[in-house]
Amino acid sequence: MMEIEKIIEKIAQQRSKKGYTFENMADELDITPAAYRKIETGETKLSVERLIKISKILEEDLFNFLNVNRNTTHSLTNEGNSSCGYAEAINNDYKEIIKDIKEAYDKLIQSKDDQIVMLKEQISFLKEKK
Numbered sequence: 600m601m602e603i604e605k606i607i608e609k610i611a612q613q614r615s616k617k618g619y620t621f622e623n624m625a626d627e628l629d630i631t632p633a634a635y636r637k638i639e640t641g642e643t644k645l646s647v648e649r650l651i652k653i654s655k656i657l658e659e660d661l662f663n664f665l666n667v668n669r670n671t672t673h674s675l676t677n678e679g680n681s682s683c684g685y686a687e688a689i690n691n692d693y694k695e696i697i698k699d700i701k702e703a704y705d706k707l708i709q710s711k712d713d714q715i716v717m718l719k720e721q722i723s724f725l726k727e728k729k
Contacts, residue, residue, distance in 0.1 A: 602706060603645060609664050610650075611639050613657045627656045644710045662696070665703050 614624060625635040628649065637643040654661040 602703060603710070604641060606650070606664050606703070607639055607641060607645060610653055610657070613659050613664075614639075617657055619657070624653070624656065628652055644714055645707070646711070647704065647707050650707075665699060 621632040621635045621639075625632040628635060634643065638645055638649070650664065651661060654664055
């Protein structure tokens with residue numbers, strides 16, 4: 600399963616858990632229920648902006664949809680300067696979080712670029728039919 604499909608699956612699970620319907624979500628997003636259904640079925644690409652709006656509607660941390668754990672626990676050692684080791688561990692966790700967010704963002708951008716190419720091809724085809 601691709602990363603975006605996992606994100607969409609988490610959205611559907613959270614929506615269902617909250618008892619929200621396609622209609623509820625569509626109303627909140629100012630789109631039609633059919634358009635929202637297409638998001639959850641993967642027929643319509645999920646934009647970063649819409650993902651952020653959905654996370655707010657579902658009152659779910661965006662990081663949970665992106666499968667990023669912000670509450671990583673750290674073990675402190677009694678050797679040397681433990682606060683330095685702790686700071687290093689936190690820094691490494693943030694690097695991983697940033698990397699995960701960047702990968703998700705890059706995938707969404709690539710999806711957008713693919714849609715643009717497809718739309719340009721459709722426009723060219725329709726112009727040729729005239």
